[in-house]
Amino acid sequence: MSAMTQSQSQRVPEPVTGPLPRAAVPQTAQPASAPAGVERWRLQVVHRTKFSYAGPVRSSYNEARMTPENSTRQTTLRSRVEVEPAATMQAYRDYWGSTVTAFDLHGPHRELSLVATSVVEAGPEPEQAPVVDWAELATPDVLDRFGEMLAPTRLTAMDPPVVRAVREAVGDADPREAGYRVCRFVHDHMQYLSGSTHVKTTAMQAWTSGRGVCQDMAHVSVGLLRALGIPARYVSGYLHPRPGAAIGEPVKGESHAWVEWWDGSWTGYDPTNVVEVATRHVTLGRGRDYKDVPPLKGIFSGPRSEGHSVVVEVTRLA
Numbered sequence: 001m002s003a004m005t006q007s008q009s010q011r012v013p014e015p016v017t018g019p020l021p022r023a024a025v026p027q028t029a030q031p032a033s034a035p036a037g038v039e040r041w042r043l044q045v046v047h048r049t050k051f052s053y054a055g056p057v058r059s060s061y062n063e064a065r066m067t068p069e070n071s072t073r074q075t076t077l078r079s080r081v082e083v084e085p086a087a088t089m090q091a092y093r094d095y096w097g098s099t100v101t102a103f104d105l106h107g108p109h110r111e112l113s114l115v116a117t118s119v120v121e122a123g124p125e126p127e128q129a130p131v132v133d134w135a136e137l138a139t140p141d142v143l144d145r146f147g148e149m150l151a152p153t154r155l156t157a158m159d160p161p162v163v164r165a166v167r168e169a170v171g172d173a174d175p176r177e178a179g180y181r182v183c184r185f186v187h188d189h190m191q192y193l194s195g196s197t198h199v200k201t202t203a204m205q206a207w208t209s210g211r212g213v214c215q216d217m218a219h220v221s222v223g224l225l226r227a228l229g230i231p232a233r234y235v236s237g238y239l240h241p242r243p244g245a246a247i248g249e250p251v252k253g254e255s256h257a258w259v260e261w262w263d264g265s266w267t268g269y270d271p272t273n274v275v276e277v278a279t280r281h282v283t284l285g286r287g288r289d290y291k292d293v294p295p296l297k298g299i300f301s302g303p304r305s306e307g308h309s310v311v312v313e314v315t316r317l318a
Helices: 140-145 160-170 175-189 203-209 214-227
Strands: 005-008 041-057 059-064 074-084 089-093 099-105 109-122 232-239 250-252 254-262 266-270 281-287 296-301 305-316
Touching: 041 232, 041 296, 059 109, 109 281, 160 175, 160 214, 175 214, 175 254, 175 266, 203 214, 214 232, 214 254, 232 266, 232 305, 254 281, 254 305
Parallel strands: 005 296
Antiparallel strands: 041 109, 041 305, 059 099, 059 296, 074 109, 089 099, 232 254, 232 281, 250 305, 254 266
């Protein structure tokens, strides 16, 4: 999945708060003890991004969302973001709770490189609340509390005929089982094809073509869940591609996307791989759709970009 956008502009972004040490955004925590019988993996993720320009760029303003979260499912032991040319960084939490590393460059540069390195312990949610019924989802309290995760966006809106089809697929399932059925419905009707879409592709465009990447399958799933009245959110992160990964072996990983829906508690599921979110998934952030949680975005002033490269390496440490 493409994980980078940068546009040419003279506009200066709004200021951010929370100064951090130059060229690094560290985060450390103590690992959470998992309940007996719950498996957790310790993963190292190295995310490298490089931009090249046709000539010297005069200034560049950027935001990186590459710091994994701490939650009941996941503990971030270490996290660091490094930039070349070196830049002063500031970190803050955005409206959706994601950690944002903001930095800008004001000296001429022909390349911009960023390396985000994290060590995370991840596993399944240790427990879930009892599932609510459809009547509870329709109460004013739930509608008000999760209003932003119930409304369609430009990237997630789905047409009525598709919604009717998924209603038939869901049948009389309760909201939790309905979430699983929606994700399997999307997986069964869409082919994963790398490069078939881009970050501005809408859910209906991907659905109509029958092809997409993880971002598209997440958008379609979120759109259909919301259309059924289930609060749903888009999740950005990483995936270790090997269920039986050997300890200590670096492998090519992926920037990835999946979904969470609220059925009494938040339930995570990966519609691209039709698996529950567990040991191989590292969460970066959540939002209404991709636009709320791009791993890296920015604007620059100067000659055109000649392209960029993204390499993600994941190693199971324990």
